Amino acid sequence: MTQLGHDAIGVGNASMDLTGLGTTRTRVRLPHPFASGGTMTTARWVRRYRAGLLVMDTALVFAGILGTQLALHPEVFTGRMLRPEQMAQAVVVFLVWMALLAMFRSRDRQVLGMGSDEYKAVANAGAAAIGATAVLFLAFQADSSRGYVFAGIPVATCALLLERWLARRWLTWHRKDGYFLSRVVVLGSREDVEYVIARIATKSGAVFKVVAAVIEDDVTGRGLRAGDEAVPVFTQVRNVPAVVQRYGADAVIVGGQLAAGASFIRELGWELEKTSTQLVVASSLTNVAGPRIRFRPVEGLPLMHVDLPTFSGSRHVVKRSMDIAFAALALLVLVVPMGLIALLVRRDSPGPALFRQVRVGRNGTSFTMLKFRSMVQTAEQDLAALRGQNEGAGVLFKLKNDPRVTRLGSLLRRTSLDELPQIINVLRGDMSLVGPRPPLPSEVAAYHGHTHRRLFIKPGITGLWQVNGRSDLDWEESVRLDLYYVENWSILGDLMIMWQTLKVMMNKKGAY
Template identity: 35%
Template sequence: MGDTGTHGVRTTRLTSVRDVAQSRRRTSTGRRAKPRWYLPAVLGADAAVTAASVALVLGRAGQPYPLRTAAVATATWLTVRALRRRYRIDELGESRGALPVLHDWLILVAALAVLGVATAHPPQPYPALVALVPCLVGAVVCRRRLHRHLTEARRAAEAVDRVLVVGEPGVLEGAVQRLASRTDHPYAVVGTVLAGDGAPTGETAAADRLGPDLDGRTAGHRLVEAARRHRAELVLLAPGACLTGDRLRELCWALHDAGLEVALTPGLVETSVKRLTATSVAGLAVLRVEPPLGPGAQAALKSAVDRCGAALGVVLLAPLLLLLALLIRLDSPGPALYRQRRVGRDQEIFTMWKFRSMVTDADRRKGDLAPRNECDGLMFKMRRDPRVTRVGRFLRRTSLDELPQLFNVLRGDMSLVGPRPPLPEEVADYDATALRRLRVRPGMTGLWQVSGRSDLSWDETIQLDLHYVDNWSFSSDLDVMSRTLRAVVDGRGAY
C-alpha cells in the first residue's frame, strides 16, 4: 500500500473526486434546503403509529379506556422526542442509528409507567409493552428512510452547506480532497483560500490567498470578501503555522461579525466524535481524544453476545446447515466444509470453516487466475470465478457459505462483528497501518460486508476496518448486525 491508503483517498478516484466537487460547486443550493416535508412526515409517522398500535392492542386485549390511553401515549411520545431534539431541522435525516431512538423509547415506557401508577385503571404491563413496541420500530424505520433520502439528496448537491475552506498548502488540499471523496456529508466546497506563502498545488492553484504579512484585521476583511464572493455560508479553517493563536481568533471575530459561521478541523480522520471531548486549558481550546475501547464491561458484553448468539444460531439453523451440506455433496465431489488458515487477533493463525463453494482444486488453480484478479489490493476477487460451483454461486450470493463460522465464534477465534479475516499471504504484505486491523477478532460480518463487500477497493476496505477498530462500541456492533440482513438480501458485492 502507498500513501493513498494512509490518507484514505484513492488515487484511482481522483478524477471522480474532482467531478463530484465541481458538480457540488455548481449546483449546491444552500444549507436551508432540506425538504419541508421531513418534519411533518416524522411527526405524522410517530403520532399515527403510536395512536394506532396502542388503541388496537389495548382494545383487543380488553384493557380499559384504549382510546384515551392511546391519546396520552401519543402525546407523551411526541413530547419525549421533542425534548430530545429529534424534530430539529438540523437533526432530521442526519443519522440512521437506532440507539438514540431506543433511549427515547425507554424514557417513554418509564413516563407512561409513572402515569399508570397515578391512574385508577392502568393497563396491564404486558399488553401495554406490546402496544408500545411499534413506536420503537416505526421511529427506527422512519429515521433510516429519512437518512437514506437525505444522503441521495446530498449526492445531487442538495441540502448542503456552501463551504469556503481556508488552510496552508498541503493541509488545504488534504481537506478539500477528503470532503470531495464522499458525498454523504453536508459540506459542499465552493471555494478555497490559501494561508501563508507556500506554493499552491492541484485544484488550489487558483485559490485566494492570505499572506503571512497581513495583520489579523486585514486578513479577516479579505476572508470575508472571499466568502461573500463565493456565496459561502460557512468557513472551514484548517489551522497551521499561519492560522493559530491570536490570528485565528481575529479571523473568527471578523467572520462572526459578518454573520458567517465558522468551523475548525483539527486534522483527525476516521475518529468518532464519541471519542472527542472539548475542554479549555490555560485559555487554550483542547480536544481530548479518548483511546479505543479496551477490556471492560462492553468487551465482556460483546464476548457474551458472541458466544450466546453463535450457540443459538447453531441450534436454530441446524436443519438448514444439514440441508446445505447435502446439496453441496450432491452438486460436486468433495467435502461439504472448506477449511482455510486465516489470521486472527494479534496475528494468531486459526482454521476458519466455510461451506465449500468452489471445486476441490480451487487453491491450486488460483495462481493461474492471478492475472484476472479484479481487486486493486492484496485480496483476490473475480466476479465470474470459474472455480465456483453451481450451488456455490447461490451460497455466495446469499452469504450462506459463511454460516459454519458460527463454530469459529463459539471457539473464540472470531466474533459476530469485526473486520474481514485475512489470509496469511495477505498479512505478509501488510504495512503498519493495515496491521492495526488485527487488533480485534475478525468477524462474520462487519463494515466491509455491509458497505459493498467485493465492490469496494482495497483502500476502502482498510479504512472501514480501521474505523471499526478505532471507534468500536457495543452499539456500533448492533448497528452493523441490523444492516447485515439488508446487505445479504441485496447481495451487492457478493461473488
C-alpha cells in the first residue's frame, strides 16, 4: 500500500500504476441487458429506472380511477358518456395522487430498491390521497367520494406496492450479476472502514459495490476484502477526489469521524460536486434508525436530533391489536395442520407433542413458551453431557448435529414449524409476532452491559435474528439486531419481517 499518485498499489497479485491518477475522470460503465449499445452508466440507469416506475405508477393510478368510475357509473357500458363534473373529479384525483407520489419522494434515488422506505412512501402517498379526496369531495359535495376512499385508492395502492415489490425483485436479480450497483469509495479510520465494508458486503442486498478504500493515516499495510473481492487501499485523504475519478465512483462514504476534521468533509463535498459524486456520512449512532433522526439547522449549524425510543403508548397498542388479529387468523387457518403435526410428533418418539420451557419476556417476566417437541423426552437431562460440544454463540447452546433431535424434529426445525404453538403465547400476551428472540433465564443471568435492553419489549416468534441468519449469527450480531429492533421497530417493519420470514422458512439456512 502506497500513497496515491506516486507509486503502485498491490491488489491480490496485480499492481496498478497510479501516476497522474487525478488528471482525467474515467467513467466506468456497467453492462445493461436493455440498454442500447449494451452499456449504461449508473446515472443513466437510475434515470431510466425512475422513468419506468413513473410510467407504471401512472398506468396503475389511471387504472384505479378508471375502475372506480366504471363501478360507480355502469351506464357507460351502454354507451352513455360521463358527465363533465364526473370527468373533472377523476382528473382531480389523478393529479392529486400523482403529485403526492412525487411529494413523498417515492421514486427518489435514495429509496429505489431499498424496501421499507420505498413501500412506506407509496403507502403514505395512498393514505394522503384518500384524505385529500375525502376533504375535496366533501367540500364540493361530490357523490362519488366513497368509491374512491373505500375502494379505488386502497386497491390501487396495493397494486402500486405489488408493482414496487416486483420492480425491486427485478432490480435485485440483476444486481446479483453486477448490474445497477452504486460504486462507492469508503473513507475513514481502518476500524470504521472495515465495519462499513462488512455491513455493505453482508447486509445491503448488493446496493453498493466498494471499489476502493481510503484509510486515514494507516500504517498497518493490511489489505481489505469486500466479500470475495480485494479492495484497493490508499492512505492519503487529500487524494480522495482522484480515487473517485480513477474508479468512476458514484459516492464517497465517510465511515466515521476523521482526524482531518469537519472542514475537510465540507471541502470534500465541494470538490465532489464537480463530478456529481454523492457524499454519504455514516452515522456513528449505529443503533439508531432514520425515523428517530431529525435535522434542525440553527443559525447555519445543522443539529441532529435523536428522538427517545418509546416502549409504551399508542404504537404498542396498535402492535398488540395486530398481534391478536394475525394470531387469531393464523390459529384458525393452521388448527388442522397443527393437530396433524402434534399427532406425528407423538408417533415419532415417546413423549408429549408440546415442549414447555420457561423463557423470559418483557421486563424480565417469566412465562412458559410452547413449541412442538423436536427432541427426545430426556433432552433436558442429556444437556449436561453435551455442554463441551457447544457450537452456539455467546451464552447460547447450539449443536448442528444434536443427537437429542428426533427424525421429525429435524424437519420441524429446518422449516421452523416447531414454533407454531407460540401463536398461543401471542394470544396470551406473553409474546408478540415480531420481536427479540425469547431468552432462557440462564441466558439472561449471563447478560452484561446493555444486553438487558432486549427485555424492554415482548419477545417475538420471529424477528431480525430470524431473517438474518438464525443460528448462524454470532452472539454480538444477534444482540446488535435485537437492540436495533427494540429501539427502532415500526408496524411496516414488522409486516416486512413477517414476509421475509416466510422466505427464510423455505430457505432453511441457519435452522438447526
